[in-house]
Amino acid sequence: MKFAVLVFPGSNCDIDCYKAVEETLGEPVDYVWHTATDLSAYDCILVPGGFSYGDYLRCGAISRFAPVMSEVAKAAEQGKYILGICNGFQILTEAGLLPGALLRNTSMKFRCHDTVLKVANNRTPFTTDFSENEEIVIPIAHGEGNYYCDEETLARLQENNQIVFTYSSNPNGSVLDIAGICNERGNVVGMMPHPERAVNSLLGSEDGKRMFTSILKAWRDTHGAASVR
Numbered sequence: 144m145k146f147a148v149l150v151f152p153g154s155n156c157d158i159d160c161y162k163a164v165e166e167t168l169g170e171p172v173d174y175v176w177h178t179a180t181d182l183s184a185y186d187c188i189l190v191p192g193g194f195s196y197g198d199y200l201r202c203g204a205i206s207r208f209a210p211v212m213s214e215v216a217k218a219a220e221q222g223k224y225i226l227g228i229c230n231g232f233q234i235l236t237e238a239g240l241l242p243g244a245l246l247r248n249t250s251m252k253f254r255c256h257d258t259v260l261k262v263a264n265n266r267t268p269f270t271t272d273f274s275e276n277e278e279i280v281i282p283i284a285h286g287e288g289n290y291y292c293d294e295e296t297l298a299r300l301q302e303n304n305q306i307v308f309t310y311s312s313n314p315n316g317s318v319l320d321i322a323g324i325c326n327e328r329g330n331v332v333g334m335m336p337h338p339e340r341a342v343n344s345l346l347g348s349e350d351g352k353r354m355f356t357s358i359l360k361a362w363r364d365t366h367g368a369a370s371v372r
């Protein structure tokens with residue numbers, strides 16, 4: 144299974160994502176610059192955190208126009224796995240690949256600490272290695288993580304089971320304590336907490352590891368035993 148880690152000017156969690164794949168899964172992974180126009184070689188695209196384009200205008204508002212983003216949309220349509228973490232989540236909402244928007248934290252402060260998340264949906268390709276309603280520890284680091292959507296969208300998210308993670312203690316004002324969501328098909332997930340920073344007990348938690356092992360398992364399930372290395 145081949146992973147791409149997108150790199151925008153100002154990404155700063157790209158190396159963490161790369162290492163998480165390399166060390167947790169040992170699968171091939173490449174950095175892919177934001178000007179790339181071909182993602183056909185990749186099975187999973189990670190859109191990492193950071194401050195792409197300096198967060199100018201609004202987090203993710205400029206990145207959504209990067210050349211690589213039309214390839215990300217194509218990959219999403221093809222059913223490939225796409226995970227946007229923090230700034231990556233912001234970019235995916237700005238690009239319209241996930242509904243809603245990320246607003247300033249209600250505290251107006253950058254929040255950087257561990258959070259306890261509840262796994263609200265363990266049936267996405269990214270979450271099957273968790274149990275339903277399991278509580279896991281994953282850190283956050285953001286100034287604009289306050290998930291917002293209108294009531295109609297929220298009702299749809301609930302009906303389709305698209306709320307993937309919720310906070311046990313809401314750090315940013317997100318509607319319904321939402322920490323992560325998926326698209327209707329489940330192959331695109333966006334979340335504010337950073338699973339790639341929770342892949343080793345030395346980092347304080349290894350709960351994030353299971354997002355990576357889940358993705359690999361999902362891919363192997365759909366690509367047959369021949370894909371097991």
Ligand SMILES: NC(=O)CC[C@H](N)C(=O)O
Binds near residue numbers: 198228231287288
């Ligand atoms: N760690 C991140 O990806 C930060 C995201 C974004 N720059 C914010 O502050 O909200």
